Amino acid sequence: MTVLRSMILFVLAAGAEIGGAWLVWQAVREGRAWWWAGLGVMALGLYGFVATLQPEAHFGRILAAYGGVFVAGSLLWGVLVDGFRPDRWDLAGAAICLLGVVVIMFAPRPA
Template sequence: MIARSLLLFALAAVAEIGGAYLMWQAIKEGRGVLFAVAGAVALIGYGAVAALQPDDDFGRVLAAYGGVFIVGSLAWGMAFDGFRPDRYDLTGAGICLVGVLLIMYAPRSA
């Protein structure tokens, strides 16, 4: 169940960050309407993937995804935009991932 949840977070991050990047390229870099449409489709996909999380608490899932989004955004910037994180970026990303793990997977009493 945790592995499935982590995979869904990763897929959601690719869809949302990729969609936002395509939209950025369309608007900021003048790449055209096809980039914008592809970005919009990817963002719709993000919403659908996020809803597949096994946890039924919307607030919990989206709060935890916020940490995944932060780490994924830094990674995307490194892979596609020449961004190089400093030690504060990396430390913050690590803290975010600890938060994700606590929010989503800490044992809870029923």
């Protein structure tokens, strides 16, 4: 159950961070209304809170592992929202990052 909870929280955190950054991007780079950036800032703040719900106690480990989820999630966001088509190197890099998540978060450690 802990592994499932961690993965759900990583996905929620990625949605908040990537979505928030995308909203700010839309306001600044694509000329959307200023309130898009405001919504983005709120989503980015939500990301910070979601990350604290992880069962792992070490901040550095959570953020390091989350980095891999962020990389893969960003590519997926680009595909689903912006019509981006990753190439094989994007996919290989994302797979390596996700493998890093598994090693960092779930490798057996002495108690």
